Amino acid sequence: MDKPLKALTYMTRFRCIGPECEDHCCQSWRIHLDRDDYLRLQKCRKKSPVVNQHFAAAVQRNQDSDSSQKHYAFLNFRPEDGHCFFEQSGLCAIHRDFGEAALPKTCATYPRMTRVYGDFYEQGGSLSCPEVARECLLKADAMELVDWDWSHLTQLDIAPGSDGNDFFGIYAQQVRDAFIGLYRLSGYNNEERTYFTLYLARKISSFFSREVTVDPERRLKRAFSQLQDPVFRGRIRSNMDDSGEPRELSTNFLAMILLIPGKKVRYNDLVARVFASYEGTAELDLKDPADPTRPLLVVWPAYRERLATLNKLYGKRIDMYFGNFCRNFWYEEHLKDAPDPLSYVAQLILFFAVVKFLFFSHPNLVPLLTGEVEEEAAQELLDRTIVEVVQVFMRSYTHNAGFKQYIRKAMRMPEMQDLAELTSLLSF
Numbered sequence: 001m002d003k004p005l006k007a008l009t010y011m012t013r014f015r016c017i018g019p020e021c022e023d024h025c026c027q028s029w030r031i032h033l034d035r036d037d038y039l040r041l042q043k044c045r046k047k048s049p050v051v052n053q054h055f056a057a058a059v060q061r062n063q064d065s066d067s068s069q070k071h072y073a074f075l076n077f078r079p080e081d082g083h084c085f086f087e088q089s090g091l092c093a094i095h096r097d098f099g100e101a102a103l104p105k106t107c108a109t110y111p112r113m114t115r116v117y118g119d120f121y122e123q124g125g126s127l128s129c130p131e132v133a134r135e136c137l138l139k140a141d142a143m144e145l146v147d148w149d150w151s152h153l154t155q156l157d158i159a160p161g162s163d164g165n166d167f168f169g170i171y172a173q174q175v176r177d178a179f180i181g182l183y184r185l186s187g188y189n190n191e192e193r194t195y196f197t198l199y200l201a202r203k204i205s206s207f208f209s210r211e212v213t214v215d216p217e218r219r220l221k222r223a224f225s226q227l228q229d230p231v232f233r234g235r236i237r238s239n240m241d242d243s244g245e246p247r248e249l250s251t252n253f254l255a256m257i258l259l260i261p262g263k264k265v266r267y268n269d270l271v272a273r274v275f276a277s278y279e280g281t282a283e284l285d286l287k288d289p290a291d292p293t294r295p296l297l298v299v300w301p302a303y304r305e306r307l308a309t310l311n312k313l314y315g316k317r318i319d320m321y322f323g324n325f326c327r328n329f330w331y332e333e334h335l336k337d338a339p340d341p342l343s344y345v346a347q348l349i350l351f352f353a354v355v356k357f358l359f360f361s362h363p364n365l366v367p368l369l370t371g372e373v374e375e376e377a378a379q380e381l382l383d384r385t386i387v388e389v390v391q392v393f394m395r396s397y398t399h400n401a402g403f404k405q406y407i408r409k410a411m412r413m414p415e416m417q418d419l420a421e422l423t424s425l426l427s428f
């Protein structure tokens with residue numbers, strides 16, 4: 001390759017666990033094949049009776065007249081269990097018989113995400129994979145960017161990078177680095193650091209967006225340097241303190257994402273278990289379109305009590321989970337896909353609020369509220385719970401075009417640009 005490769009530390013440790021995986025990726029996901037993928041599978045078909053037997057059912061040509069090379073065909077899944085036809089007892093027959101190089105690009109590269117960033121390529125991972133979620137969320141050094149060797153990758157699918165000739169493209173990397181730098185500030189918790197990113201995003205979005213035609217360099221530098229000043233940060237920080245009761249609109253946003261109808265089986269099941277863990281919720285209708293925020297408002301006082309108790313007992317470790325989750329967002333989601341930094345940070349805050357609510361409300365953690373569970377057992381429960389919550393939510397989001405569109409639509413609502421609403425959502 002023309003430039004060196006760097007990877008987030010957790011991706012240098014990641015190994016697919018195949019049949020041991022609790023939410024195998026070879027299922028319920030539209031996997032597009034480009035023409036090269038398709039031809040490679042055809043070659044495997046000629047050499048393998050298993051591949052040949054399933055080929056016709058598994059691989060479907062895209063008949064659209066404008067079907068691009070990239071969307072030349074796609075993989076079908078078995079109707080009885082939703083798994084890929086080539087999957088045999090948790091193992092992929094193509095991977096087993098022909099190696100990773102024969103796989104379609106999406107299968108070979110998932111959950112790795114590689115992008116060009118200025119002078120190098122960088123690799124992060126998708127938290128929709130349970131093993132990536134474990135490596136990313138549970139280790140303090142997971143988010144360090146380190147040198148990595150191209151020989152670790154057998155196939156490559158480069159996602160769009162930060163580059164571009166417009167001002168949004170030219171400064172995107174610099175802006176992202178400034179935001180990630182805020183997550184390295186010591187003496188603050190993840191909520192405070194995320195509030196600083198909200199402040200900065202709001203400040204720069206008026207002169208740094210997709211629409212910008214004037215070079216924003218001077219104003220960007222001034223905004224970045226302001227936030228380096230601890231006295232200035234202290235003043236901003238004090239604005240968070242009067243958030244009090246949740247605001248109606250922010251509760252509405254959270255309810256929209258938590259109580260989304262549809263067939264996201266693991267996600268809908270997780271949300272139902274979470275609400276059922278609170279007393280007095282047996283009669284609650286989680287799908288009542290006339291009063292969508294009621295379930296959240298009913299459990300809110302008990303939720304805040306759980307959150308305060310668990311933070312008091314295990315705050316340091318919990319803060320690491322959320323810090324890594326938020327930092328990974330800057331690698332997993334692309335700043336240039338958003339119209340401006342404020343819309344981007346609004347999505348981060350929405351995701352953080354969803355994950356935070358599901359985590360602190362999870363029935364796994366109820367026994368910890370007494371403070372009497374042994375440290376090692378408590379950590380095992382906390383670790384397992386954050387991995388489940390993050391992975392299930394991110395799988396529903398990344399592998400489900402409808403859910404993605406639904407969230408993007410919510411993000412376009414003008415209220416999602418309101419500082420008071422976003423602060424309330426962040427503190428929910």
Ligand code: SF4
Nearest residue numbers: 016017021025129131
């Ligand atoms: S989701 Fe991750 S760990 Fe599970 S099978 Fe896929 S790549 Fe492997």
